[in-house]
Amino acid sequence: MSVQYLADAAYREEVLLFFSRVIPGQVIEAITLFATVAVFFSLMVTPIAAISVYIERRLSAKMQSRIGCNRLGPEGIFQMVADGIKMISKEDFMPQGADAFLFKFAPYLVMVGAFVSFACIPFSKQLLLADINIGVVYLLALSSIVVIGIMLAGWSSNNKWSLLGSLRSAAQIVSYEIPLGMSLLIPVIITGSLNLQEINQFQSGGIHNWLVFYALPFTVPAFVIYFISALAEVNRTPFDLPEAESELVSGFHTEYSGIRWGLFFIGEYHNMFLISCIAVTAFLGGYQKSAANFPFVIVSLFFMFFITFHILTFLPKLGFSLFQGKNILDMLMFHHPKPMRRWLRIVCLILAVVVSILFYINHAHSNMIQVVTFISKAYFLVLFIMWLRWSLPRYRIDQLMDLCWKKLIPISFICLCGVLVWVVLI
Amino acid sequence: MSVASPIWEMFLQKIDSATLLEHASLIYVRVVPKDLLPALTFLAKDDAFQMDYLKYMTVIDWEDHFELVYHLYSYRTNLECCVSVEIARENPIVASCHHIWPAANWHEREMYDLFGVTFSNHPNLQRLLLPVDWVGHPLRKDFVEQDHFNGVSTTRNNVVKLPSAREFES
Amino acid sequence: MNFETQYINDRQMELNMGPQHPSTHGVLRFIVTTDGELIEKVVPDVGYLHRSIEKIGEKVSYHGFMPYTDRVDYVSAMTANHAYARSIEKMANIEVPKRGHYLRMLADELCRLASHLIAIGTYPMDIGAVTPFVHALREREKINDLLEELCGARLTYNYMRIGGVSFDIPQQFVSKTKVFLQEFAIFLDELDRMLSENTIFIQRVANLAAITTKDAIAYGLVGPNLRATGLHYDLRKDQPYACYNELDFEVPVGKGEQGILGDCYDRFIVRVEEMKQSAKMIRQIIDNLPEGPIIGKAPKTIREKDTSSYASVESSRGELGFFVVANGTANAHRVKIRSGSFAAISMLEKIAQGVFIADLVAIIASLDLVAPEIDR
Numbered sequence: 001m002s003v004q005y006l007a008d009a010a011y012r013e014e015v016l017l018f019f020s021r022v023i024p025g026q027v028i029e030a031i032t033l034f035a036t037v038a039v040f041f042s043l044m045v046t047p048i049a050a051i052s053v054y055i056e057r058r059l060s061a062k063m064q065s066r067i068g069c070n071r072l073g074p075e076g077i078f079q080m081v082a083d084g085i086k087m088i089s090k091e092d093f094m095p096q097g098a099d100a101f102l103f104k105f106a107p108y109l110v111m112v113g114a115f116v117s118f119a120c121i122p123f124s125k126q127l128l129l130a131d132i133n134i135g136v137v138y139l140l141a142l143s144s145i146v147v148i149g150i151m152l153a154g155w156s157s158n159n160k161w162s163l164l165g166s167l168r169s170a171a172q173i174v175s176y177e178i179p180l181g182m183s184l185l186i187p188v189i190i191t192g193s194l195n196l197q198e199i200n201q202f203q204s205g206g207i208h209n210w211l212v213f214y215a216l217p218f219t220v221p222a223f224v225i226y227f228i229s230a231l232a233e234v235n236r237t238p239f240d241l242p243e244a245e246s247e248l249v250s251g252f253h254t255e256y257s258g259i260r261w262g263l264f265f266i267g268e269y270h271n272m273f274l275i276s277c278i279a280v281t282a283f284l285g286g287y288q289k290s291a292a293n294f295p296f297v298i299v300s301l302f303f304m305f306f307i308t309f310h311i312l313t314f315l316p317k318l319g320f321s322l323f324q325g326k327n328i329l330d331m332l333m334f335h336h337p338k339p340m341r342r343w344l345r346i347v348c349l350i351l352a353v354v355v356s357i358l359f360y361i362n363h364a365h366s367n368m369i370q371v372v373t374f375i376s377k378a379y380f381l382v383l384f385i386m387w388l389r390w391s392l393p394r395y396r397i398d399q400l401m402d403l404c405w406k407k408l409i410p411i412s413f414i415c416l417c418g419v420l421v422w423v424v425l426i
Numbered sequence: 427m428s429v430a431s432p433i434w435e436m437f438l439q440k441i442d443s444a445t446l447l448e449h450a451s452l453i454y455v456r457v458v459p460k461d462l463l464p465a466l467t468f469l470a471k472d473d474a475f476q477m478d479y480l481k482y483m484t485v486i487d488w489e490d491h492f493e494l495v496y497h498l499y500s501y502r503t504n505l506e507c508c509v510s511v512e513i514a515r516e517n518p519i520v521a522s523c524h525h526i527w528p529a530a531n532w533h534e535r536e537m538y539d540l541f542g543v544t545f546s547n548h549p550n551l552q553r554l555l556l557p558v559d560w561v562g563h564p565l566r567k568d569f570v571e572q573d574h575f576n577g578v579s580t581t582r583n584n585v586v587k588l589p590s591a592r593e594f595e596s
Numbered sequence: 597m598n599f600e601t602q603y604i605n606d607r608q609m610e611l612n613m614g615p616q617h618p619s620t621h622g623v624l625r626f627i628v629t630t631d632g633e634l635i636e637k638v639v640p641d642v643g644y645l646h647r648s649i650e651k652i653g654e655k656v657s658y659h660g661f662m663p664y665t666d667r668v669d670y671v672s673a674m675t676a677n678h679a680y681a682r683s684i685e686k687m688a689n690i691e692v693p694k695r696g697h698y699l700r701m702l703a704d705e706l707c708r709l710a711s712h713l714i715a716i717g718t719y720p721m722d723i724g725a726v727t728p729f730v731h732a733l734r735e736r737e738k739i740n741d742l743l744e745e746l747c748g749a750r751l752t753y754n755y756m757r758i759g760g761v762s763f764d765i766p767q768q769f770v771s772k773t774k775v776f777l778q779e780f781a782i783f784l785d786e787l788d789r790m791l792s793e794n795t796i797f798i799q800r801v802a803n804l805a806a807i808t809t810k811d812a813i814a815y816g817l818v819g820p821n822l823r824a825t826g827l828h829y830d831l832r833k834d835q836p837y838a839c840y841n842e843l844d845f846e847v848p849v850g851k852g853e854q855g856i857l858g859d860c861y862d863r864f865i866v867r868v869e870e871m872k873q874s875a876k877m878i879r880q881i882i883d884n885l886p887e888g889p890i891i892g893k894a895p896k897t898i899r900e901k902d903t904s905s906y907a908s909v910e911s912s913r914g915e916l917g918f919f920v921v922a923n924g925t926a927n928a929h930r931v932k933i934r935s936g937s938f939a940a941i942s943m944l945e946k947i948a949q950g951v952f953i954a955d956l957v958a959i960i961a962s963l964d965l966v967a968p969e970i971d972r
Binding site: 060063064065066080094160161165168238240241390391392393394395396397399 | 609611613633720723724725726730731734738794796797799800952953954955
Binding site: 452476484557564 | 650651686702829834938942
């Protein structure tokens with residue numbers, strides 16, 4: 001079902017004719033637009049951020065040979081709900097001497113930068129909240145709002161350590177916007193348009209059309225530079241010096257607690273997903289159909305089916321154990337036995353392969369398939385970012401700046417010039 | 427290295443008033459207070475000794491006097507000795523040796539903190555382990571703790587009374 | 597009107613890396629004066645963990661002081677036990693049987709592994725890589741399990757007695773230790789591949805706070821910190837005690853592979869190599885454990901008169917020594933504890949000049965300070 005139904009004037013008139021007698025038309029327009037945006041975000045983007053938190057905990061645990069959170073709910077999937085309730089119910093305090101308005105306002109700025117950027121990212125051919133003709137410029141502009149938010153957060157905390165963290169972060173983000181912009185210029189040059197939807201359309205028809213392979217010696221480094229700069233933009237390891245845990249307790253969000261900190265926290269995961277989405281849209285083919293989508297789609301479907309089956313298998317066990325008198329809590333915390341895992345895996349794998357073949361065949365007709373393709377590719381990058389966080393140590397601030405100004409910017413210049421030459425000559 | 431080796435003979439010639447003892451295979455050089463700094467400088471700088479490593483410094487509180495002990499070691503000549511000097515208990519002042527071994531800086535601060543021995547020419551003679559506003563020198567034998575420290579009482583009623591008194595509770 | 601002019605220093609910022617701090621090195625406080633991010637002065641403020649163990653030594657008997665020595669360095673507690681036991685045995689001329697010596701060496705080397713695991717684990721964690729910490733603690737848990745079987749405790753063992761050790765090895769201890777050593781070799785190999793050649797780690801850590809041997813000796817630095825500066829000195833080789841001369845091992849010395857000799861990278865590598873050598877030693881010990889009694893004859897109450905003694909062992913942080921003075925009563929007259937972290941932290945003011953705040957954390961972690969040793 002396309003989102004445009006809700007924005008279609010005729011449809012709206014039919015459904016909301018009742019209200020129009022009571023409330024004027026423009027207010028209805030505003031409300032429906034608001035509802036559209038809210039539905040879009042709550043269905044599409046926020047669950048992904050919430051799942052990212054859970055997955056980060058389980059993935060990091062897997063990499064560190066431990067189990068991770070598995071208490072609440074089967075395999076711990078209700079942990080995020082519990083965390084959300086905890087954050088909302090915490091005491092709302094401010095440090096003494098903190099600037100009240102700025103302290104309260106700063107998290108919203110950081111969140112806005114992440115949330116609003118999703119407006120121009122095409123999840124499928126029709127599922128695009130705002131078809132902005134200057135999409136790339138819009139994205140770069142919003143990352144600067146995040147800088148203001150971070151600086152406000154550090155300054156208004158009345159804490160020298162937070163100030164240090166926020167200043168480091170501001171310097172880092174502003175510096176890394178340059179290689180980010182330059183490497184995002186490369187798809188713009190190749191496709192001739194700043195519109196993200198058109199950049200996506202350019203890459204249709206198979207993996208050989210992906211922009212990352214367009215001018216091979218220049219676009220592959222461009223993708224890598226984009227990825228590194230984007231990591232620095234969202235303060236993610238190895239560039240997480242502003243929130244370095246061992247020196248500044250949490251950097252610029254040390255003094256925040258409860259839902260205020262929760263907004264920073266969720267904002268970080270939204271940012272991670274955002275930069276992956278931009279990477280996929282600009283370089284890796286977006287939602288277009290190609291054989292390379294197979295592995296990503298298989299993995300995400302496999303994952304989804306596995307979790308669903310896993311949860312479902314608890315239900316019959318629930319029934320049996322109620323009869324046998326076992327404690328439900330014991331049963332929920334029990335790690336499933338091996339034979340069940342094996343056949344579960346095989347079934348899920350076969351199902352995933354079948355479904356992804358179906359996806360490939362029917363791609364052009366369905367929004368949902370395109371969305372699944374897009375999200376699975378973007379999520380793969382998110383998992384890669386998480387992997388990096390738990391393996392690498394972090395850079396010191398001067399080494400970070402050195403990397404940006406002395407290494408990334410010259411290389412991205414060279415890539416830019418190379419692509420220019422390539423586009424003109426070839 | 428035993429006490430009777432020629433190296434120590436040479437030392438005794440240089441510093442007349444020193445006496446040598448040996449306890450548990452460790453050589454003790456007892457000097458008088460006026461010879462302390464020359465003896466330490468000699469042991470550190472002389473080619474035969476070259477005691478460049480000050481392991482630690484400590485003060486032993488005999489009831490009527492303090493005994494200051496410096497434990498020295500040389501990596502090059504493998505010589506090891508303890509230089510000890512007896513100083514008065516009231517108003518003990520000793521010359522600092524931090525210009526010979528920078529390690530003495532913190533050891534002297536600790537001695538000042540715990541025993542009250544003042545070291546002259548010390549760059550920063552402040553309390554090290556105890557808070558700056560503590561009163562008294564705890565490792566002295568006659569130390570009595572103050573009743574209150576910054577408003578908090580330093581005694582507590584013994585909540586648990588054991589049925590049998592054991593020797594390590596005295 | 598008479599105005600007093602006051603010079604307000606608005607160029608420098610005074611920060612307090614307080615006693616509660618995410619860097620897990622114990623309760624230490626540093627008052628840092630910085631010019632932006634560059635540090636101009638670091639003043640360590642110690643004493644938060646001062647329990648006056650030395651004064652307690654004057655109140656309890658010689659035998660009864662043994663549990664207190666555990667608390668001097670609770671990260672590798674057996675070495676402190678060993679040093680104190682050696683000091684009293686020297687003073688009272690008590691013989692320790694050979695099996696007792698071997699069991700003491702076994703306990704020492706296991707504790708050295710445990711302590712270096714914490715050092716190697718928390719060092720990358722302070723720099724940003726969190727995963728090695730979890731793996732290192734997993735290995736330390738295995739060592740804790742082994743030591744729990746040996747003496748009943750996981751952290752403060754109170755295993756050694758004056759004259760030997762208290763318990764003999766239980767059944768299957770040897771086979772469990774061999775299994776542990778195999779897994780440990782795999783862990784060390786992974787750690788080497790992940791950290792020792794990691795570009796980011798080397799960039800953070802090399803050429804940082806290089807200490808020359810002359811400075812190190814002058815400040816009394818010992819242990820792996822001293823060996824990283826290039827000096828080949830280890831108490832187990834140069835003044836061997838407890839049958840160490842029967843074991844075959846090398847002493848790793850810093851070579852300045854990735855930067856100046858004596859920098860933080862060397863201190864890290866020396867500890868990793870020491871862990872390899874300790875594993876080798878443990879294998880030799882459990883293969884050649886002699887038969888016999890585990891404790892020698894020691895009087896129930898030790899009363900010595902007019903004597904004093906000093907004995908030290910090579911603990912994970914260097915020379916840990918006990919200087920005991922006797923006065924004829926059942927208790928000691930003075931117990932003085934000499935530890936390696938005390939000298940290391942006194943050097944901090946000198947070597948942490950002109951570095952970034954992020955570097956300060958790396959330097960403190962590389963020196964492997966534990967607060968209980970400093971404060972006693």
